[in-house]
Amino acid sequence: MRIKMSKLRSLVLILGDQLSQGISSLRGFDPAHDLVLIVEVAEETTYVRHHKQKIAFILSAMRHFASELREANFNVDHIRLDDPENSGSFTGELTRAVARHRPQRVVVTEPGEWRVREMMDTWSDRLDLPVEIREDDRFFCSSAEFRAWANGRQTYRMEFFYREMRRRTGILMDGDKPRGNRWNFDSENRKRLPHTSKPPERFACSPDAITQEVLSMVAERFSGHFGNLEGFSWAVTRKDALAALARFVEVGLPSFGDYQDAMAADNPFLFHALLSPYLNIGLLNAREVCIAAENALLRGNAPINAVEGFIRQILGWREYVRGIYWHHMPHYARTNALGSARPLPWFYWSGETYMNCLATAIADTQRNAYAHHIQRLMITGNFALLTGIRPAELEEWYLAVYADAFEWVELPNTHGMALFADGGLLASKPYAASGAYIDRMSDYCGKCAYSPKVKTGPGACPFNFLYWNFLIENRSYLERNPRMAMPYRTLDKMPKEQKQKIRQESHAFMASL
Ligand code: FAD
Ligand code: DLZ
Ligand code: SF4
Numbered sequence: 033m034r035i036k037m038s039k040l041r042s043l044v045l046i047l048g049d050q051l052s053q054g055i056s057s058l059r060g061f062d063p064a065h066d067l068v069l070i071v072e073v074a075e076e077t078t079y080v081r082h083h084k085q086k087i088a089f090i091l092s093a094m095r096h097f098a099s100e101l102r103e104a105n106f107n108v109d110h111i112r113l114d115d116p117e118n119s120g121s122f123t124g125e126l127t128r129a130v131a132r133h134r135p136q137r138v139v140v141t142e143p144g145e146w147r148v149r150e151m152m153d154t155w156s157d158r159l160d161l162p163v164e165i166r167e168d169d170r171f172f173c174s175s176a177e178f179r180a181w182a183n184g185r186q187t188y189r190m191e192f193f194y195r196e197m198r199r200r201t202g203i204l205m206d207g208d209k210p211r212g213n214r215w216n217f218d219s220e221n222r223k224r225l226p227h228t229s230k231p232p233e234r235f236a237c238s239p240d241a242i243t244q245e246v247l248s249m250v251a252e253r254f255s256g257h258f259g260n261l262e263g264f265s266w267a268v269t270r271k272d273a274l275a276a277l278a279r280f281v282e283v284g285l286p287s288f289g290d291y292q293d294a295m296a297a298d299n300p301f302l303f304h305a306l307l308s309p310y311l312n313i314g315l316l317n318a319r320e321v322c323i324a325a326e327n328a329l330l331r332g333n334a335p336i337n338a339v340e341g342f343i344r345q346i347l348g349w350r351e352y353v354r355g356i357y358w359h360h361m362p363h364y365a366r367t368n369a370l371g372s373a374r375p376l377p378w379f380y381w382s383g384e385t386y387m388n389c390l391a392t393a394i395a396d397t398q399r400n401a402y403a404h405h406i407q408r409l410m411i412t413g414n415f416a417l418l419t420g421i422r423p424a425e426l427e428e429w430y431l432a433v434y435a436d437a438f439e440w441v442e443l444p445n446t447h448g449m450a451l452f453a454d455g456g457l458l459a460s461k462p463y464a465a466s467g468a469y470i471d472r473m474s475d476y477c478g479k480c481a482y483s484p485k486v487k488t489g490p491g492a493c494p495f496n497f498l499y500w501n502f503l504i505e506n507r508s509y510l511e512r513n514p515r516m517a518m519p520y521r522t523l524d525k526m527p528k529e530q531k532q533k534i535r536q537e538s539h540a541f542m543a544s545l
Contacts, residue, residue, distance in 0.1 A: 041065035043135035045126060048076065048090045049144050049438055051097040051270075052314035053104065056166040057141040061106065068106050069129050070098050072113035074120035079147070080432040083259035084250050085266065085401035089435050092239075092246040092268040093313055099242075100269070109133070114249065123151055123158065130159050137162040144168075144312075145439040146361045170317055171351060172201055178355030188356070188457065191216065194348030203322050204329075204343055211329070212336040216344065217289065220337040224473060225294040231302045232283040235276045236265035243268055258381060258433055259398050266309060266435060273307075273315035280305045281328050289338030293406045295474035297388075300396035304404045305342070308436035311350075318346050345405075353444035356458055365424070365443060369455030370506055372420040377545045380412070380429050387494060388480035389470050390415060401435035406473065408434075413450030414465055418498040419542055420505075423453040461515040464502055467493030488533045494541055501538035504531065 044057050046068055058068070072094060077087050091113065098110040109132075111118055111125055119125055126138065142165050143149055156163040167174060173181075181196065182188060195215050198204055204211045239247060247261055267273045287303040294302060310316040325342050328334040357364065379385040383394040393407040403412070408430070416426045423446070430446045431437045448458030467484030471477040477484045477493070486492040503510065503523050510516045523531075 040067055040133045040135040042137055042139045043067055043069055043126075043129060043133055045069045045071070045122075045129075045138060045140045046097075047122075047140075047143055047148070048072075048094050049313045050141055050168075051093055052170060052317065053101070053270075054170075054317070055141050055314065056169050057139050058106075059166075063105050063107055066107070067133060067135070068098075068101055068108045069111075069126070070094055070108060071111045071118075071122065071125040071129075073111075073118065073122060073125055074113065075122070077113070077254065080428050081257045082254075082431075082437075083397075083401040083433050083435065084254050084257050084261045085259055085264055086432075086435045086437070087254055087257070088243070088246050088250045088261060088264060089266045089268065089309060089401070090313060091250070092243040093315065095242050095246065096269045113253075122148065123155065126155060127159065130161065135161070137164060139164045139166065141166050141168050144441075146357075146365075147439070170314065171354060172197055172318060172347060173351045173355055175355065175358040178351075179359055182355065182359055187460075188352075189460065190348055190352045190458075193352050193355070194344060197347050197351060201319075201322075201347065203347055204326055204340060212340065214340075217337040217340045218344075221289050221292040221341045222473075223290045223294065225291050225296050225302065225475075229287075229291070231287075231291075231296075231299050232279075234265065234301050234306065235267075235279045237267045237272045237276075239264060259401055263399065267315065270315045273310035276310065277305075277307060277316060277321060277324055280307065281324050281334070285325060285328055285334045285338050285342060287338065289335065289341040292341055293473055295389075295404075295406055295411070295470075295476065297392050297475055297479065300400060300403060300407070302404065306402065308441075311346070312436050312438055312441065318350065322346055350441065353448075353458070354440050356444045356448065357440045360454075360457070361443075364454060364457075365427070365447065367447070367454050368423055369453055370420065370451075370509060372451065372453065373422050374420045374542065374545070376416075376421050376425040376429060377419075386481040387415075389474065389476040389495075392476055397433050401433065403434070408445070409450055409463055410465055410469065410473070413446070414463060414495070415498075417451050417462060417464055418495065418502045419545065420502075421451075423447050423451050426451065455509075456513065461513055462502075462510070464499055465495070466499035467495040470495060488530070488537055492537070497534045497537045498541070500526070500531070500534045504535065 044061060044066060072091055098108050101108050109129060119128060138161055152165055247264060251261055267276050284303045284305060291303050296302060307316060307321060311318060322343050325339050329336060329339040383391055383398060385391050389411045393403050393411040397403045427443060427446045431439060431442045444458055448454045452462040471484035482493040483491050484493045487496045500523060503519055511520050
């Protein structure tokens with residue numbers, strides 16, 4: 033801290049996922065009167081047992097952000113995790129900082145998790161100080177705008193929300209028409225990866241001295257947490273995150289559309305952006321990412337199916353899930369439409385299973401704190417859906433294991449999209465699939481102990497019998513859904529003995545989990 037303040041005006045608390053100089057809490061900041069507070073706290077590192085890389089990524093990015101702020105002439109009080117006086121929680125550290133600095137008020141931007149919002153709402157009374165909680169306006173759609181869109185609708189559909197966002201922002205619009213004369217190129221986003229395809233190398237940043245210090249601390253202090261630290265190569269500064277964006281636009285984006293849903297055993301990244309951790313902690317903002325992609329289209333460097341497919345994920349899905357989260361919490365997390373109650377199998381943590389698709393997706397996750405969307409949805413998510421895993425247990429897993437996981441985005445994706453636990457509020461039908469889908473979209477099955485071609489009996493792919501068993505067990509709930517009519521017609525044509533076998537093998541399999 034460069035100035036001694038006897039009468040501090042605002043103490044501005046910046047959380048670990050608010051590392052943007054444009055964050056609303058910093059607006060109007062005056063170095064002569066205000067002070068930034070950044071706190072590394074044990075509670076945030078352990079409220080779920082985060083992947084080691086996730087902790088290192090966030091703490092290192094926080095330390096880099098604190099020095100960037102200082103260079104930009106902000107006064108910063110940064111409390112480190114290993115500070116012996118550290119109380120270990122946001123509330124405790126804010127209370128200590130208020131005692132140290134005696135501010136007239138606290139300013140903070142709203143958090144990304146309901147849990148922290150509840151904490152924040154107690155601060156003014158606890159501290160006996162005004163606490164100004166500002167809107168997080170790093171998103172295209174505010175919670176109030178989402179509410180206005182959602183109110184009065186019986187069902188939500190991402191596609192209609194997304195079109196409205198396109199019109200409202202002008203992104204990928206040509207006047208009042210969608211660029212390419214179509215809103216959605218989803219049907220051109222489902223190719224299997226050809227053997228000849230050469231995805232780009234991952235954009236990797238070597239850890240600098242600050243990151244190395246954090247890595248050592250995490251290795252020692254969080255040794256029992258899931259995942260590896262070796263090969264840590266996330267960007268931890270805005271400068272490097274911008275370089276990652278530029279590199280993706282140049283080498284990944286052109287093929288992103290074609291192979292968006294493909295999976296490959298020897299490459300967990302393919303043509304994906306790996307930008308979600310940077311977007312979610314504020315090193316990149318969503319608008320600049322969408323504009324960079326649109327510019328690639330306008331310059332003729334990437335085709336429309338890639339650019340539309342990519343922008344749909346950010347302008348559409350990312351905003352849509354956030355809207356649903358804040359509109360429906362806290363009730364949302366408690367819904368369990370299919371009554372799923374099975375404990376999470378231990379192999380989600382150990383990776384030890386003979387099912388090669390699951391073993392690969394989990395090993396990728398251990399190694400990189402990353403798996404791409406289809407691995408998360410159609411492998412680990414699909415298996416949990418078909419076997420009826422208790423939503424809260426699966427959600428804790430997803431929140432812990434990915435570097436990009438914050439509840440506002442993780443929960444709707446897991447609870448709504450992967451598990452259908454919200455009964456179809458977010459997605460129009462369950463994303464349930466048999467081994468045939470996984471075999472079509474990946475090269476996992478060739479090296480598996482099971483065969484996707486065998487439906488029941490020895491060597492049968494568990495996804496095959498579990499898929500039909502899921503339809504049988506949830507019939508009364510799902511058959512009302514017009515989008516499920518076709519699979520139920522197929523099920524009805526199946527011989528009774530086959531259905532019996534499916535049920536028996538599924539029960540035996542699930543009992544063995
Ligand atoms: P790309 O495939 O390159 O996509 C580009 C960007 O689009 C991403 O960086 C991300 O910001 C955005 N995006 C893509 N799909 C989604 C989506 N469904 N919801 C929100 N944003 C999306 N994403 C998170 O950011 N945090 C999470 O905790 C998270 N948990 C998930 C849990 C499950 C069960 C599922 C099915 C998906 C989850 N996702 C989550 C969405 C998605 O899988 C990741 O955003 C994506 O894999 C990130 O990798 P990428 O940057 O390479 O994405
Ligand atoms: C995830 C995380 C971790 C691991 N550590 C910290 C921390 O020490 N200090 C901090 O301010 N934020 C951390 N975070 C991110 C918070 O959990 C996140 O800001 C809240 O969940 C609100 O979204
Ligand atoms: Fe997964 Fe079944 Fe293929 Fe094995 S055969 S990799 S379990 S889909």
